Amino acid sequence: MEAHHEGLIVLSGCFSGEVSKMLRENRDREAEEAAKYYHSIFGDDYYLEVQPESPDLHAKLIALSKKLGIPLVATQDSHYLLKEDAAVHDVLLAIQTNNRLDDEDRFSFKKHDASFRSAEEMSEAMKHMPEAIESTVKIAEKCNFEFELGKILIPQYGVPDGKTANAYLKEILETKLPERYPNPSAEVRERFEYEFSVIEKTGFADYFLIVQDFVNWARNRGIVVGPGRGSAAGSIISYILKITDVDPIHYNLLFERFLNPMRISMPDIDIDFADLRRDEVLGYLKDKYGSDRVAQIITFGTMAARASVRDAGRALGLPYAFCDRLAKLIPLEPNTDKSETKLDKYLESVPELKAEYASNPDSKKLLDTAMKLEGVARHASVHACGTVVSREPLTNYMALQRSPQDENAVITQFEMHSVEDLGLLKIDLLGLKTLTIIEETIRLLRETRNIEIEISKIPLDDKKTFELLQRVETIGVFQYESTGMRRYMKGIKPTDIEDLTVLVALYRPGTLDYRLPDGRNMVDVYIDRKNGAEKVSYVHPGMEPILKTTYGIAVYQEQMMQIARDLGGYTLPEADTLRKAIGKKIKSLLDEQGEKLTKGMIINGIDERIARKIWELFPPFARYGFNKSHSVCYALIGYQTAYLKANYPVEFMAAVLNNASDDIERIALVVNECKRMGVEVLPPDINKSSSAFVPEVDADSATKKGKVGGIRFGISAIKNIGENITRMIVEERLRGGPYQGLEDFVTRISHRDLNKKSMEALIKGGAIDSLGVERMSALENLDEILRIKSVDKTRANENQINLFASEPVAVKIKFKPVPPAPKMQRLAWEKELLGLYVTDHPLKDYSPVAKNKKLSSIAEVLKATDERKTIKTYGLINRIQPIQTKNGDPMVFAKIEDLSDNIEVLVFKDVLSKDREIWTEGNVIEISGRPSKRDGEVKIICNEAKMLRNDKLQNPNVKPNLNDSNIK
Numbered sequence: 001m002e003a004h005h006e007g008l009i010v011l012s013g014c015f016s017g018e019v020s021k022m023l024r025e026n027r028d029r030e031a032e033e034a035a036k037y038y039h040s041i042f043g044d045d046y047y048l049e050v051q052p053e054s055p056d057l058h059a060k061l062i063a064l065s066k067k068l069g070i071p072l073v074a075t076q077d078s079h080y081l082l083k084e085d086a087a088v089h090d091v092l093l094a095i096q097t098n099n100r101l102d103d104e105d106r107f108s109f110k111k112h113d114a115s116f117r118s119a120e121e122m123s124e125a126m127k128h129m130p131e132a133i134e135s136t137v138k139i140a141e142k143c144n145f146e147f148e149l150g151k152i153l154i155p156q157y158g159v160p161d162g163k164t165a166n167a168y169l170k171e172i173l174e175t176k177l178p179e180r181y182p183n184p185s186a187e188v189r190e191r192f193e194y195e196f197s198v199i200e201k202t203g204f205a206d207y208f209l210i211v212q213d214f215v216n217w218a219r220n221r222g223i224v225v226g227p228g229r230g231s232a233a234g235s236i237i238s239y240i241l242k243i244t245d246v247d248p249i250h251y252n253l254l255f256e257r258f259l260n261p262m263r264i265s266m267p268d269i270d271i272d273f274a275d276l277r278r279d280e281v282l283g284y285l286k287d288k289y290g291s292d293r294v295a296q297i298i299t300f301g302t303m304a305a306r307a308s309v310r311d312a313g314r315a316l317g318l319p320y321a322f323c324d325r326l327a328k329l330i331p332l333e334p335n336t337d338k339s340e341t342k343l344d345k346y347l348e349s350v351p352e353l354k355a356e357y358a359s360n361p362d363s364k365k366l367l368d369t370a371m372k373l374e375g376v377a378r379h380a381s382v383h384a385c386g387t388v389v390s391r392e393p394l395t396n397y398m399a400l401q402r403s404p405q406d407e408n409a410v411i412t413q414f415e416m417h418s419v420e421d422l423g424l425l426k427i428d429l430l431g432l433k434t435l436t437i438i439e440e441t442i443r444l445l446r447e448t449r450n451i452e453i454e455i456s457k458i459p460l461d462d463k464k465t466f467e468l469l470q471r472v473e474t475i476g477v478f479q480y481e482s483t484g485m486r487r488y489m490k491g492i493k494p495t496d497i498e499d500l501t502v503l504v505a506l507y508r509p510g511t512l513d514y515r516l517p518d519g520r521n522m523v524d525v526y527i528d529r530k531n532g533a534e535k536v537s538y539v540h541p542g543m544e545p546i547l548k549t550t551y552g553i554a555v556y557q558e559q560m561m562q563i564a565r566d567l568g569g570y571t572l573p574e575a576d577t578l579r580k581a582i583g584k585k586i587k588s589l590l591d592e593q594g595e596k597l598t599k600g601m602i603i604n605g606i607d608e609r610i611a612r613k614i615w616e617l618f619p620p621f622a623r624y625g626f627n628k629s630h631s632v633c634y635a636l637i638g639y640q641t642a643y644l645k646a647n648y649p650v651e652f653m654a655a656v657l658n659n660a661s662d663d664i665e666r667i668a669l670v671v672n673e674c675k676r677m678g679v680e681v682l683p684p685d686i687n688k689s690s691s692a693f694v695p696e697v698d699a700d701s702a703t704k705k706g707k708v709g710g711i712r713f714g715i716s717a718i719k720n721i722g723e724n725i726t727r728m729i730v731e732e733r734l735r736g737g738p739y740q741g742l743e744d745f746v747t748r749i750s751h752r753d754l755n756k757k758s759m760e761a762l763i764k765g766g767a768i769d770s771l772g773v774e775r776m777s778a779l780e781n782l783d784e785i786l787r788i789k790s791v792d793k794t795r796a797n798e799n800q801i802n803l804f805a806s807e808p809v810a811v812k813i814k815f816k817p818v819p820p821a822p823k824m825q826r827l828a829w830e831k832e833l834l835g836l837y838v839t840d841h842p843l844k845d846y847s848p849v850a851k852n853k854k855l856s857s858i859a860e861v862l863k864a865t866d867e868r869k870t871i872k873t874y875g876l877i878n879r880i881q882p883i884q885t886k887n888g889d890p891m892v893f894a895k896i897e898d899l900s901d902n903i904e905v906l907v908f909k910d911v912l913s914k915d916r917e918i919w920t921e922g923n924v925i926e927i928s929g930r931p932s933k934r935d936g937e938v939k940i941i942c943n944e945a946k947m948l949r950n951d952k953l954q955n956p957n958v959k960p961n962l963n964d965s966n967i968k
Contacts, residue, residue: 002041009045009139010038014077015054023060032064039070047073047139050132052125053112062129073139074122074132079114086115088372094315095373101315151423152266155289155391157209165205170196172212173240180240180247188236188249195237198261207425210389211269212241214288218273218281224439224455226272226432228633231258234558243269245456246632251501253629254558254572262573266420268428270385272637274439275431282429285389291410292393295400297386297419297426298411300377305330305343308370316369318362321885326363328934329353332509343371380404385430386416397422433659434478434637440655441644448651448695455640460497464646465639469494475673476645476656479504479638483862484512491527498549500635501628502526505555511624522624526553539614540606542567556628560621567614568600582622590619649677650695650709657693657711664835665902671836672900674711683766683830683838684713686745687738691716691726719833720761725753742771742778743813746785756786764829766839775829776821781813788813828922843876843899846924849950850874850898855926859900862938864931871940874898874926874948880919885909892919896927904939905929911942924948 012019012035022031038046048070050061065072080089090108091101099106117125126132159168173196181188199205218225219242227233228244234253238244248255259267273281286294303311306327313323329352330343346353347367356363382403394400394412398419403409412419419426438455445451470493474480480489480500485507494500505511506523515521520528528534529551536552538544546562547554554560560582561575570578578597581589594615601611644652653674660666671681682688682696689712696710716726728751739745745768746754762768763778778785821829827837855874864871875896882892892907905927907919918925929942 005041008042009142010042010047011073011075012038012046012048014049014051014075015057017049019048019064020054020057020061023057023064028060031060032068035064035068035070039068044071045142047071047135049073049075050126050129051075051077052117052122053077053114058129071135071138072129072132073135074126074129075136076117076122077109077112077114078116079109081116083113083115085372086110086113088369089114091312091315091369092373092376095311099315100317102317147422149421149423152203153391153397153423154204154206154266154425155210155293155389157206157213159209165209166200169199169205169209172209173237176240176242191236191249191255192240195235195255195259198255198259199237201261202259202264204259204267207267208237208241208243210425211271211427212243214281214284215243215271216241217284218277221280222439223277223280224274224435224442226430226435226633227456227636229270229272229430229630230268230633231627231629232267232269233629233633234258238269243271244633246629246636248629251628251632252558253632254561254576256572256576257558257561257579257627257629260573260576262577266423266425268426270428270430272430272432272435274435275433276436277439278429278431282387285387285427289389290393292395293390295388295394296403296409296411297383297388297416298380298401298413299383299386299415301379301381303373303376303378305346305370305374306332308343308373308376309366312369312373313366316366318366319884319888321883321891322362323366326353326356326366329356343367343374382406382409382411383416385428386419387427387429388412388419389425389427397424432637434641437476437652437655437659438637438640438644440658441648441652444651444654444695445648448697451648458640458643460636460639462643462646465643466495468646469500469642473645473673473677474642476641476653476670477638478641479634480642488523488527491523492530497632497635497639499530500639501631502550502555504634504638505626505628505631506624508624508626511626514620514624522553522555526551526555529553539617540567540610542606543614554617554621554625556631557621557625558628560618560625563614564597564600567604567606568597569604570597570600578618582618582625585619585622594618650679650697650711653677653679654693654695654711658714661692661717668836668897668902671838680710681838682710682712683769684715684718684762684834685770686715686729686762686767687733687770688712689715689767690730691723693717713834713838715762715767717834718761718765718767719835720757721765722753722758725749725751725758728754739771742768742773742785743788745771746788756782759786761833765833766826766830773815774818774820775826777815777818780818781815784813784815841899843897843924846874846948846950847899849948850926853926857900858896858898858903861903861931861940862901864938865933867931867933870928870930870943872926872928873903873940874924875902877919877921877923877925878902880921894919896925904937905942906932906939907942907945911945915945918945918947 014020015024019031019035022028022034035046035048048061048065050058050072051074053076061072064070080086086109090110093108094101094103094106097107123133157165157168159165163171173192177184177192184192199208215225225245228238228246232238233244233246233251234248234255234257235244236248236255238258239247246253282294282296309327309330310320310323313320313326329350330346331350347357348354353367357367358364382405388394390397399413400410401413403411414422416426442453442455445453468474469477469480469489472486472490474486474489480486480503485503488507489503492499492503494503503523506521506526512521512523516525525534529536538547538552543552543563546559546566550556550559554563557579561570561572561579564570564575564578565572578593581593597618598608598611598615601614602608606614641652653670656670657667657674660670674681688696692714694712694714696712714726715721715729716723728749732748733739736748739748746759759782760779763775763782766775768778769775823840824842827840827842830836830838853872853874855872858873858875861871861873875898877894877896879895880892881894882890885891889909890912891909892912894905894907895902896905912919924947925945926948927940927942928944929940932939932941
């Protein structure tokens with residue numbers, strides 16, 4: 001502080017500041033010494049704070065000021081803007097401190113006004129200290145900093161001596177052009193020259209040099225980079241530089257959607273990298289441009305509609321079930337601005353919510369409070385992808401701070417829009433898990449089968465890939481995995497990348513919700529037209545070349561821009577301005593553009609009636625039109641994952657499993673998909689497993705029963721097995737060969753982490769089965785096993801060797817005889833230690849019973865559309881969450897699974913009271929109820945439940961429970 005005080009103005013702090021706190025505690029001499037110290041450093045730029053909220057300190061602070069000659073300054077303890085915000089701020093404090101409003105002992109500002117006072121109010125409150133008020137003006141006059149907005153502050157790339165950025169960029173482009181276009185056509189050459197002229201004119205050559213540099217650095221180090229993201233894929237310059245991997249000529253993408261020469265603003269190139277290696281790219285930027293010139297950008301998490309209802313309800317002391325029910329009445333709108341308030345809109349548009357608000361005082365109080373909280377900044381964190389790169393130290397432009405999540409990381413105090421306003425270079429470096437899966441699949445193919453794949457060069461018309469997509473076998477396939485997406489994909493039956501691109505563009509909330517008068521959405525229309533169920537038609541023949549690939553439907557923003565150009569006489573930069581106007585939905589802008597476009601079409605010979613009919617297509621387009629450049633990029637990533645799944649299923653599914661290691665439900669879903677594909681998922685084995693899931697293409701089962709290979713569970717997937725012991729087991733096996741028996745294993749692994757707890761986990765998880773020791777026997781003899789390990793360790797320490805033998809004394813475990821563990825016990829252990837059943841599934845024995853009773857599978861229930869129709873199904877309870885409703889009634893959320901899928905069951909008081917013991921984890925039950933679909937998720941509202949019995953397995957008077965660890 002002493003070394004860096006120049007230019008700083010320092011205030012002593014509020015009621016809790018160092019000097020004031022000492023005065024409050026009657027430590028006057030210490031307060032004087034502290035004030036002297038700061039005054040000696042900062043001189044006239046150090047002030048003693050006086051606040052109207054602390055009148056008992058005024059006399060002491062005035063005396064200290066006079067004694068030491070330190071000026072006073074009047075401040076206030078402001079925590080919210082307006083007086084009427086006091087109540088809502090109090091709720092926010094209760095939420096942040098996890099307290100209820102009725103808790104009298106909680107932290108609160110209720111005792112004083114913490115709003116932002118006006119100048120008049122402050123003058124009145126501090127009229128006995130006019131000099132303190134005057135100091136506020138003096139401090140303001142000392143401060144002088146002007147934000148220069150609208151400038152472009154791109155760092156200089158560092159081109160070779162004697163060359164300009166423009167000339168160097170052109171040189172690189174001419175060198176790389178043949179790699180993309182060996183024999184460039186006139187169209188390619190014209191597009192190339194046009195785009196370069198715009199970049200040259202706008203002064204963005206350094207920008208493209210910087211981006212191509214770090215993207216190609218990543219590619220050269222084997223980091224998988226996405227084919228593109230957003231409108232940057234519309235640039236042929238980006239394609240030639242290998243910033244993107246999408247040919248804009250082939251896909252008919254528009255440069256002006258990316259960079260509009262009529263509206264000069266910083267280009268916005270977002271780059272996807274394999275998520276686990278994104279930090280390497282960030283590190284490269286810091287090394288190249290300086291760590292003081294590169295930082296991640298701050299973001300402020302705001303309270304969304306549903307969260308504000310739940311949090312406000314908790315602070316108000318309302319029952320969770322009541323608040324949760326109200327929250328779920330609020331529609332989910334993905335990909336929308338969370339800072340935008342919507343609760344008031346929903347109170348008008350959602351009948352159930354409107355009725356609750358009007359009829360229930362608790363609902364009204366809760367929603368009124370939530371509406372004031374919605375959109376409020378809740379916390380600061382690091383933006384998921386935003387990074388700023390500056391030509392000078394960032395402190396010349398803005399304040400920085402430590403990241404709340406990582407003290408070693410420095411982030412900006414300005415959020416991304418402010419960073420852009422300053423003209424600084426903002427780059428979005430996104431980590432995409434799917435690219436990590438692709439990268440890992442490529443690595444596994446190289447390591448296990450010596451196959452090299454360059455993902456950007458795979459054929460885009462692969463027969464096996466499109467057959468897989470047409471069968472809708474899309475678990476693990478990027479963008480195309482969800483239930484809703486699979487339903488539409490089944491209708492479209494994709495035959496090319498164009499179909500996949502349309503699905504990415506149309507499968508979004510705005511598009512799916514936009515309905516034609518006949519009730520269909522745009523995806524339904526596309527399916528009907530592609531399959532010949534509806535004739536393709538055009539409002540005007542001039543639209544056919546533009547809309548032919550999408551069967552006469554305007555799907556993409558680029559198509560509307562082309563219509564404006566070809567039919568209305570717009571230039572493409574003007575058409576991009578039209579696109580922006582449509583997106584903003586401002587009536588005056590729409591009226592202006594509508595008149596301009598209609599006139600342009602009439603001038604081009606289009607009948608006025610037809611021209612107005614064409615214009616009528618534009619305003620609704622704001623609800624469902626999408627960026628084709630982005631759609632193509634993400635369709636390509638989806639295709640790449642489908643290609644890997646169709647052609648290299650074992651390696652691909654192993655990579656998918658490794659990237660779901662923290663989500664047991666996801667792992668269960670992927671394992672079931674593996675089984676369906678004929679890929680055997682093998683249990684962990686200390687002689688074959690690695691740390692992670694690994695392919696076993698040469699597994700015994702790979703050549704039998706139509707299997708295509710196996711995937712071996714990783715040792716680290718076993719609960720209670722840490723990273724250290726996993727590494728030791730694998731490294732020792734690689735060094736000394738496979739473990740020959742249990743004695744060999746425990747004597748070779750000397751690590752202290754191989755203890756009773758970890759040994760029990762290895763045994764129950766099946767990892768030592770290959771050593772020829774039955775699990776129950778190993779468990780019952782575990783103390784003897786660990787004693788042998790201890791004896792061997794002592795021998796090793798004392799170097800006790802049999803002098804008459806050439807080898808160390810062999811150690812043999814004396815096993816006491818124990819009956820083997822029954823199948824159900826082994827499966828219960830697997831579920832406990834691995835999170836799912838691997839070697840078998842207990843419900844296989846129930847399948848004949850379920851079939852005889854004509855019970856539906858859960859997969860069939862999930863397809864149910866009629867919420868009035870009773871369904872009957874069965875499953876194993878794997879999770880129970882008991883709660884209380886607003887009325888104090890007991891209720892249960894139960895998750896059940898069968899061999900096909902899993903589903904949540906809602907169990908209300910009347911069903912629960914009939915047999916509470918049924919609702920226990922591990923029980924196998926059959927239920928009758930009706931499907932309930934909300935937020936795209938199907939659940940079952942249970943009307944009746946009972947145990948599902950299999951007399952061949954059990955005494956009919958005993959209820960089976962597969963989580964009972966005492967089963968023998």
